[in-house]
Amino acid sequence: MKNLAKSICLATLLLATPALPCAFHGYTPVPTLVEKLIDSSDIVLARPSPQNLFRFTPVEVLRGEVLMDEIPHLVDSATRRRIANKPEDRVLFAKNALTGEWTRLAYIDGDMDDALREIMQRLPDWRDGELESRAAYFSTLLGHDNAALNTLALRELDLLDYGTFRALSLQIDAARLQSRLNILTELDLQPIRVLLLGLSDQQGMTDFFREGVRLHAKSDGPMIGAYGLALLEYQGAAAVEWIVQRQLAPQALPAQARSTLVAAMAIHHEVGAAETSVAIRDALARAVVVDRELASLVNLHFNLMLDETETKDLGLEVVLALTTVSSN
Structure with a gap:
């Protein structure tokens, strides 16, 4: 998630620990x-050519001007079998406006076609930064029976800042x-799935989340932040x-794992439940008095959140004052 990435990436630069990819989840x-469509100059729906079943030919241009033989991708055998007896199905291609490279984006069946028409209609607003309606739309696709639409929703939710995400x-x-x-083919969706499970009302999940924190903390794994949050x-x-x-x-975890957990607490303190925010302040205020390293991490991550929101309450001022004293 983009706002979460800022905290973790800066922490990675400031701490003498192995670097992780710049994102809260470690990737x-x-x-x-949607982002690929926004960045495209030409968008087209295509099918195998009647004259050459190994070549794609445009059947509907959604944006730009596309020549009949312009799409460079060959029709793979799996697509050829799938689309052969489905005359309404298409394959979505787009040409990047900067590189001129054509990319295959999705197989478009009936459900996906309905979603694509809605996306194309809303795309001008989303290009201009209308994030609220974009988040709201894709939240309605979460859990869709069509696996491709459900995956599309997960990837869109993964881009949201945590406050927007939890408010949906x-x-x-x-x-x-x-x-x-x-x-294995969906490991990049692990973090957003874990975060969604944290918002669920499923009973008996505490041990699952704690085990996730313990497991990824031992290996300094990138998923510790998602499980902690x-x-x-x-x-x-x-x-x-x-x-x-x-x-x-002290000394329970590698430095980066501790940093990631403190970042998760800072994020939840900013946008989570008030009762939990109070508990975070109280617990950290006690802990930083005897732990200089933790004091530095609290100062780092909570001040990063303050820089983004430009807000500070009295309870947090006390914690930051204590971390300053403990660090000196």
């Missing part, structure tokens, strides 16, 4: 279908999310005490 989210009205299918967590969301004040006492204790 940079791939550009979504989401229909969360916890069982479906858990069943696909460890699919989900645990804070799911369990509230009790999660705060567990993280501070068990995970942020």
Whole structure:
């Protein structure tokens, strides 16, 4: 998520620890279908050519001017079999406005065609930065029976700042999310699925989130931030005490893992439940008095959040004052 990435990337630069990719989850989210469409000069729906079943030919131009033989991609055997008896299906291609490179974006069946028409209609507003309607639209596709649409929704949600993400009205299918967590071809969707599970009302998830924090903390894994934030969301004040006492204790974790967990607490403090925010301030205020390294991390991540929001409350001022004293 973009705002989350700022905190983690800066922390990576400032700490003498191995660098992680610049994103809260430890990876940079791939550009979504919408972002690729926004960056495209030409957009076309194509099918195998009747004259040459190994070549694509445009059947509908959605943007730009496309020549009949312009698409350089060959029709793979899987697509040829899938599309052969489905005359309404198409394949979506787009040409990047800067590079001129054609990219295959999606297989368009009936459900995807409905979504594509809606996206194209809204694209001018989204290009101008209308993020609220974009987030709201894709939130309605979460959990869709069409797997491609559900994946499209997950990738769009993955780009949101956490405050916007948690404020959405989401229909969360916890069982479906858990069943696909460890699919090798979808590992880049693990973080957003974990964060969604943190917002779910599924019973008995505490041990799952704690084990995720423990497992990824031991290896300094990139998923520790997602599990930590989900645990804070799911369990509230009790999660705060567990993280501070068990995970942020001196020498309990590698430096980067501690930094990522403090970043998760700073993010939740800013946009999460008020009761949990109070618990975060209280627990950290006690802990930083005896832990100089933790004091530095709290100063770093909470001040990063303050720089973004330009807000500060009295309770947080106390914590930051204590971290300053402890650091000196």
